[in-house]
Each structure stands twice: as structure tokens, then as C-alpha cells.
Amino acid sequence: MKKLIEYTKILRSKNAGPLFITFDLMFDSKEKMEYVMNNLTAFAVANAYGVKESDVSIIKYQVVNSIKITFPRKNVSGSLFDDDIYGCQQHIPLSNIEI
Amino acid sequence: MKIVALCGLLGYGYDENSLKNAFMEKVDYLGVDAGSTDPGPYYLGSGKSFTDRNAVKRDLSLALPLALKNKTPFIIGTAGGAGSKEHVFWLKDIIFEIASEQGLHFSLGTVYSDVSKKYVLEKLKSGKVINMSNYFPLSETAIEKSEKIVSQIGVAPIIELLEKQVDVIVCGRACDTAIYAAPLIKNGYDEGLAFHMAKIMECGAMCSEPVAAADVMQAYVYDGYFELTPANPIRRCTVERVAAHTLYEQSNPYLIFEPDGVVDLHDCVFEQVSERTVRVKGSRFTPAKDKTLKLEGVKKSGYRTVSPAVINDPLTIEELPKIINTVNEFVKENVKNTINDGDYNLAYKTAGGKESSLSIIIDVVAKTQEIADTVCALARSRMLHCDYVGRKSSAGNLAFPFSPSDIHVGEVYEFSIFHLVKVGNLKETSVCEVENV
Numbered sequence: 001m002k003k004l005i006e007y008t009k010i011l012r013s014k015n016a017g018p019l020f021i022t023f024d025l026m027f028d029s030k031e032k033m034e035y036v037m038n039n040l041t042a043f044a045v046a047n048a049y050g051v052k053e054s055d056v057s058i059i060k061y062q063v064v065n066s067i068k069i070t071f072p073r074k075n076v077s078g079s080l081f082d083d084d085i086y087g088c089q090q091h092i093p094l095s096n097i098e099i
Numbered sequence: 100m101k102i103v104a105l106c107g108l109l110g111y112g113y114d115e116n117s118l119k120n121a122f123m124e125k126v127d128y129l130g131v132d133a134g135s136t137d138p139g140p141y142y143l144g145s146g147k148s149f150t151d152r153n154a155v156k157r158d159l160s161l162a163l164p165l166a167l168k169n170k171t172p173f174i175i176g177t178a179g180g181a182g183s184k185e186h187v188f189w190l191k192d193i194i195f196e197i198a199s200e201q202g203l204h205f206s207l208g209t210v211y212s213d214v215s216k217k218y219v220l221e222k223l224k225s226g227k228v229i230n231m232s233n234y235f236p237l238s239e240t241a242i243e244k245s246e247k248i249v250s251q252i253g254v255a256p257i258i259e260l261l262e263k264q265v266d267v268i269v270c271g272r273a274c275d276t277a278i279y280a281a282p283l284i285k286n287g288y289d290e291g292l293a294f295h296m297a298k299i300m301e302c303g304a305m306c307s308e309p310v311a312a313a314d315v316m317q318a319y320v321y322d323g324y325f326e327l328t329p330a331n332p333i334r335r336c337t338v339e340r341v342a343a344h345t346l347y348e349q350s351n352p353y354l355i356f357e358p359d360g361v362v363d364l365h366d367c368v369f370e371q372v373s374e375r376t377v378r379v380k381g382s383r384f385t386p387a388k389d390k391t392l393k394l395e396g397v398k399k400s401g402y403r404t405v406s407p408a409v410i411n412d413p414l415t416i417e418e419l420p421k422i423i424n425t426v427n428e429f430v431k432e433n434v435k436n437t438i439n440d441g442d443y444n445l446a447y448k449t450a451g452g453k454e455s456s457l458s459i460i461i462d463v464v465a466k467t468q469e470i471a472d473t474v475c476a477l478a479r480s481r482m483l484h485c486d487y488v489g490r491k492s493s494a495g496n497l498a499f500p501f502s503p504s505d506i507h508v509g510e511v512y513e514f515s516i517f518h519l520v521k522v523g524n525l526k527e528t529s530v531c532e533v534e535n536v
Contacts, residue, residue, distance in 0.1 A: 077136075077514070
């Protein structure tokens with residue numbers, strides 16, 4: 001078991017518009033991308049962020065050995081309880097998922 | 100056809116020599132994006148720009164005369180950062196200032212894209228609103244409370260102004276892609292390639308190495324493919340960077356949604372044709388059955404006062420939940436005869452923990468600035484001197500980095516509308532004007 005961050009070259013979060021948060025995972029090999037794609041579940045991501053499993057989208061983008069994960073923000077960007085307007089510091093719970 | 104992107108965002112800067120390089124050849128169109136919703140709802144609400152006026156003026160005062168001298172139409176998207184009428188005026192004021200200082204004369208086209216509450220209410224009543232997220236539905240109340248609403252225009256109004264042969268176009272809120280796709284679509288190029296090229300170009304030299312939003316990017320568009328080469332010789336486009344760019348800030352890397360339709364990138368091919376140039380082909384466009392425009396609206400959520408502080412004592416940090424409870428109860432009791440319960444929201448934003456120091460921001464958003472000030476001052480003073488079991492540092496709990504300790508932030512906004520509406524005509528929310536400068 002290793003933390004997800006250890007498999008990736010890039011692991012970042014950002015708004016995809018103010019209603020969604022999106023994560024880009026980039027790998028230095030197809031094998032690592034496939035391994036993570038086959039072992040990372042929407043359930044684990046949902047658990048890490050306290051969102052519904054059915055709201056988590058995981059898409060493989062093999063053109064550049066990448067995986068994209070997107071789900072709706074719990075707090076819309078800039079709303080009273082949001083504390084990361086750009087959403088670019090939301091990647092730590094994902095980084096720490098062990099697979 | 101050669102299209103040049105000045106930089107990723109007007110006011111973020113670019114290398115002057117890059118721009119001169121780009122204009123060594125004929126440039127058919129110059130574009131730049133000037134806005135984003137990334138900095139949050141405040142800017143649309145307040146009418147202010149998140150970009151700096153001097154920085155925007157610097158970027159324009161080099162590019163504008165060069166574009167005019169070379170007869171290159173110059174298209175600016177989402178003026179003033181958020182694209183409402185006020186933001187358009189703000190940007191046009193800078194343009195007029197430059198024109199007057201440099202003695203420039205040209206025809207200026209403007210696209211306004213503000214929409215009224217009535218427009219959105221009618222869309223809601225006739226079932227023409229589409230939610231972007233299930234967690235953000237639209238209600239009549241949300242529309243009624245909205246102070247500003249803008250629509251993200253697509254290519255149609257820009258094409259209308261290009262056909263009138265204006266020299267410079269300033270857009271209100273516009274899709275980032277519309278800036279660069281409009282000239283190609285006007286000239287009969289493939290829409291899939293036009294939108295895909297535009298999606299990459301709108302971030303300036305972000306698709307190159309070393310990566311930079313703050314530099315000039317060039318696209319050469321041919322029949323069936325396009326090529327990207329950075330204008331600055333220190334940068335190069337690589338397949339990886341260009342392909343990876345469609346991941347950025349998108350929810351799906353294979354699909355680019357536009358008012359006119361959707362671009363499918365499943366069959367897209369990226370090819371390194373020279374050291375600094377990448378060729379792209381295979382982007383496919385499918386027109387939408389229902390044309391849609393995205394609306395953005397904000398409502399006022401109140402006025403904010405904050406007090407930032409640091410706690411270094413691990414004993415205090417351990418007791419913080421109890422301290423916060425005491426402070427909340429104290430504030431409630433203190434203002435019970437003067438301020439209604441629902442007229443303020445008192446919150447604490449913390450970072451760090453016992454292992455290091457803990458930063459805490461007392462954050463109050465209230466119905467008026469005065470209420471926010473009062474609640475914040477009470478919470479701050481009570482927290483500073485709050486006693487707790489086992490306390491040894493009894494002179495004070497908070498290290499304040501500033502005097503004054505409380506900061507009056509002013510009005511606070513939040514998104515009230517972020518929805519698609521089905522439209523009969525992609526120009527139904529926009530108003531185009533032409534004037535001579």
C-alpha cells in the first residue's frame with residue numbers, strides 16, 4: 001500500500017467553474033496510470049471528501065497518462081463557508097488515499 | 100491564418116519582445132482574455148476588477164498601437180475581470196486614455212452582455228434553465244436577490260462586429276474561447292479546430308515550456324489542422340503540454356462545451372512537428388440541438404469584518420473549541436438587545452495545530468458593516484482574554500500581527516446564478532455598439 005501522491009508526477013486541484021472541484025493526476029508511465037485507474041475507487045474518493053460516491057467522476061485521459069477526478073463542491077466558491085476560492089489547495093485528502 | 104494571444108489574462112503581463120516577434124509576420128487577429136470567475140463572486144458584485152489598472156494599461160499601451168499599425172483586429176474578452184457594464188466602462192476608459200495619450204484613432208466595437216432579472220425569471224418560468232450542478236438549483240428568490248447578472252456570450256456577437264470591420268472589440272462577459280474562435284468561424288474554418296485552438300490559446304503561453312500565462316502564444320490555422328508556436332524563443336510547445344492543457348479547469352478532458360455545440364477530442368492527434376511547434380488535428384464539432392448560454396449572477400451576502408491572529412501556546416490551542424464556545428455565548432448574550440440573531444454570522448477560519456502555531460481568523464459577515472464591526476470587536480477582545488482550565492499564559496491568548504487588529508473588508512457577495520439557459524438566438528442577450536475613437 002502506497003499513498004496516491006507517490007504514484008503521481010503531478011497531483012493538483014482546481015475549480016472547474018465555481019460549482020465543481022477537479023483534480024488532475026499525471027503519471028510518468030502508462031503502467032502507473034493503469035494501476036491507479038484500476039485500484040482507485042469513487043468510493044474511496046467520496047469517503048476522503050465526504051461527498052456522494054455517485055457524484056464522483058473518474059476519467060482516464062491516456063493521451064498524456066492522466067486521470068481526471070471531478071465532483072461538485074460542498075461549498076460554492078466564495079460562499080460564506082468556503083475557504084479556498086480557487087480550489088487549488090484541496091488535493092491533500094486525495095494525495096493521502098492508500099492503494 | 101495567424102492568430103496571436105497576447106497573454107493568458109490582460110494585466111498579467113507579457114514579454115514586449117515576444118509581441119514584436121509575433122508581429123514580424125502578418126498577424127490576422129490579436130486577442131486577449133481579460134476576465135475569470137476564479138477570483139470569486141466579489142468582483143462581479145462590486146463592479147471592480149481583480150486585475151490592476153496600471154498593469155492592464157501597460158499591457159494595452161504596447162499592444163493597441165501595434166495592432167492598429169498592422170491593421171490587425173484586436174479582440175478583448177470579459178472586460179474588467181467580470182464583464183458587466185461597469186467593467187466594460189472601466190476597460191474602455193483605459194483604452195480612451197491610451198488613445199488620447201498616443202494620438203490613436205480607430206473604430207471600437209463593444210458587446211454588452213448584461214441580462215435583466217426579468218429575462219432570467221421568464222427563462223425559469225418557461226422551463227429553459229438547466230442546472231450545472233444538482234446542488235445549485237435556481238429559484239425565483241435567488242433571481243430576485245441578484246444584483247448583477249451577465250451572460251457568457253459565444254462567437255456570434257463578435258462575428259457581427261468583425262463583419263462591420265471594427266479595429267478593436269471590447270466584450271462584456273464572454274466565453275474565453277469565443278475571442279479566438281470567432282475570427283476563424285467568420286472566415287469559414289472548421290469549428291472543431293477553431294474552438295479547440297481557442298481553448299488552448301486563451302491561457303497564453305500556458306501550453307508551453309517553461310510554462311507561463313504571462314507571455315505571447317501564436318496559432319497558425321490551416322485546412323484540417325492547426326499549429327502552436329510560442330512567440331518567445333525561450334519557450335517551446337510540446338505534445339505533453341498542449342494535450343495536458345485540455346485537462347486544465349475542465350470537468351471532462353474529452354469534451355469542450357460551447358454555446359453553439361460541443362467539441363469532441365477523442366480522435367484528436369497531437370504531433371511534434373518541430374522543436375517548438377505542435378500540430379493538432381481531429382477535433383470534431385457537433386452543433387447542439389438546444390443552443391445555450393451560461394448566466395452568472397451574484398447577490399449580496401452582507402458586510403465583512405475580520406481579525407487575524409496567531410496562537411503559539413499549545414495549551415491554548417488544545418482548549419480552543421471551548422474558548423470558541425465561550426466567545427460565541429458571550430457575543431450572543433452581549434448583543435441580545437441590540438442585534439437580531441440572524442443579522443450576523445460569526446465564524447473562525449483556522450490553520451495549523453498544536454505541533455506548530457495556529458492561525459485563526461475571526462470572520463464576521465453581517466447585515467451592516469456596523470454590526471460586523473461590533474460583533475468582530477466583541478469576539479476578538481473576549482477571545483484575547485478568555486480563561487480556560489490550566490491556563491498559564493494569563494496575559495493574553497492571541498498574537499495580533501496588525502494594529503488595527505480588525506479589518507473592515509466591506510461588501511460580500513456570493514453566486515446566486517450559475518446556470519445555462521436555452522436560447523432561441525445566441526445573440527439574444529447581447530447588445531453590440533460601434534463608435535469612433
